[in-house]
Amino acid sequence: DREEPNYFGAGPALLPTSVLQQAAKDLINYDNIGIGAGEISHRSKAGTSIIDQTKNSIKELLNVPDTHEVFFLQGGGTTGFSSIVANLSAAYIKKHQKIGTPYYVIDGTWSKKSFEEAERLGFNPKVIVNSKEIDGKFGTIPSVDKWNIPKNLDDISFIYYCDNETVNGVEFREFPFDKFPNVEIVADMSSNFLSKPVDVSKYGLIFAGAQKNVGVSGVSIYIIKKSLLQQASADELKKLGQHVVPIAFDYPTVVNNNSAYNTIPTFTVHIVNLVLKNLIEKGGLKAQEAENIEKSNLLYSILDKYPTVFNMPVEKSARSRMNIVFTIKDGSLDNEFIKEAENAKLSGLKGHRSVGGMRASLYNAVTLKSTKLLCEFVEDFAKKHQ
Numbered sequence: 001d002r003e004e005p006n007y008f009g010a011g012p013a014l015l016p017t018s019v020l021q022q023a024a025k026d027l028i029n030y031d032n033i034g035i036g037a038g039e040i041s042h043r044s045k046a047g048t049s050i051i052d053q054t055k056n057s058i059k060e061l062l063n064v065p066d067t068h069e070v071f072f073l074q075g076g077g078t079t080g081f082s083s084i085v086a087n088l089s090a091a092y093i094k095k096h097q098k099i100g101t102p103y104y105v106i107d108g109t110w111s112k113k114s115f116e117e118a119e120r121l122g123f124n125p126k127v128i129v130n131s132k133e134i135d136g137k138f139g140t141i142p143s144v145d146k147w148n149i150p151k152n153l154d155d156i157s158f159i160y161y162c163d164n165e166t167v168n169g170v171e172f173r174e175f176p177f178d179k180f181p182n183v184e185i186v187a188d189m190s191s192n193f194l195s196k197p198v199d200v201s202k203y204g205l206i207f208a209g210a211q212k213n214v215g216v217s218g219v220s221i222y223i224i225k226k227s228l229l230q231q232a233s234a235d236e237l238k239k240l241g242q243h244v245v246p247i248a249f250d251y252p253t254v255v256n257n258n259s260a261y262n263t264i265p266t267f268t269v270h271i272v273n274l275v276l277k278n279l280i281e282k283g284g285l286k287a288q289e290a291e292n293i294e295k296s297n298l299l300y301s302i303l304d305k306y307p308t309v310f311n312m313p314v315e316k317s318a319r320s321r322m323n324i325v326f327t328i329k330d331g332s333l334d335n336e337f338i339k340e341a342e343n344a345k346l347s348g349l350k351g352h353r354s355v356g357g358m359r360a361s362l363y364n365a366v367t368l369k370s371t372k373l374l375c376e377f378v379e380d381f382a383k384k385h386q
């Protein structure tokens with residue numbers, strides 16, 4: 001057992017205590033089978049059932065249409081963005097019989113890293129827009145009229161973007177799908193997965209590492225358009241001088257084996273399963289979104305109330321509901337803020353090492369009560385220093 005934590009870490013992040021209590025029991029004896037969920041074979045009846053239940057909960061929560069499939073891979077967000085490039089390029093080659101170009105929207109640290117990985121792997125990606133070139137920092141989501149849209153959309157193998165930039169605190173409200181008919185859109189939703197309803201039918205692929213909103217680290221989640229599982233074979237790729245996908249990350253192979261081609265971390269998937277059941281019981285994504293809007297509005301409004309104390313680097317229309325990023329204008333107060341917060345049992349508030357300042361992550365499991373305690377603390381601190 002534990003005292004309810006007020007923890008605002010960016011990931012791995014807080015999970016509901018009731019879920020962890022159930023998980024702790026299931027680690028020892030899952031579903032009364034006499035052994036724990038981490039000890040069963042990923043291909044046993046119980047293991048398959050954990051995978052299926054988790055897939056079905058994702059389908060239920062997001063209304064995943066029949067055109068799309070859900071699967072899991074070992075690993076996290078990086079597994080996602082580095083495995084996507086070769087898979088989707090192979091799908092493009094299969095369909096168009098030529099090599100396409102991946103395009104990246106760079107709106108923060110993680111999409112930048114994803115672009116650099118596509119470059120490193122040799123896929124010659126292009127940047128469709130880089131928000132830092134527009135505002136000098138990653139504090140905005142540039143409107144689509146500022147994007148460098150190529151004339152021939154047919155040459156695009158996919159457009160990649162990060163729906164919520166965890167480090168910079170910017171989040172898309174809606175991707176401009178209507179500007180890209182018939183182009184496959186790929187979204188990294190690692191840090192806002194299942195925080196709001198999403199129209200899955202508009203995406204070629206959505207992926208997320210589990211360890212923010214839906215579980216602990218060790219597994220990543222994919223929702224892919226089934227047509228993207230039709231991919232050029234290893235021989236065809238080699239003939240074109242293209243990379244072959246390593247087998248553990250070959251999406252068609254993984255899907256054909258119900259996410260158990262190799263050993264999936266079954267216990268980790270089970271934790272996701274429990275988190276999702278809890279989310280369904282709480283009223284699903286509409287209810288969760290309403291709560292997330294309420295929590296983030298509360299904190300942003302307190303921070304906005306004291307403009308002489310706090311600096312808000314993100315444009316209002318691009319503010320993340322998950323990662324609230326701010327700096328203290330008098331940087332010499334940073335340590336005091338963190339120390340006093342810890343004394344008030346509020347932890348995990350230090351900003352990412354690359355940007356400094358503060359970051360409060362208000363993921364699904366962070367309660368309204370915790371958020372209000374943080375708001376009170378922030379207001380007291382501001383009054384003392386304004």
Ligand code: PMP
Pocket residue numbers: 011075076077078079110162164165166167188189190191209
């Ligand atoms: N994408 C996003 C949006 C993230 O926030 C993170 C991790 N913070 C990653 C990708 C990388 O995830 P991982 O460390 O699990 O590889």
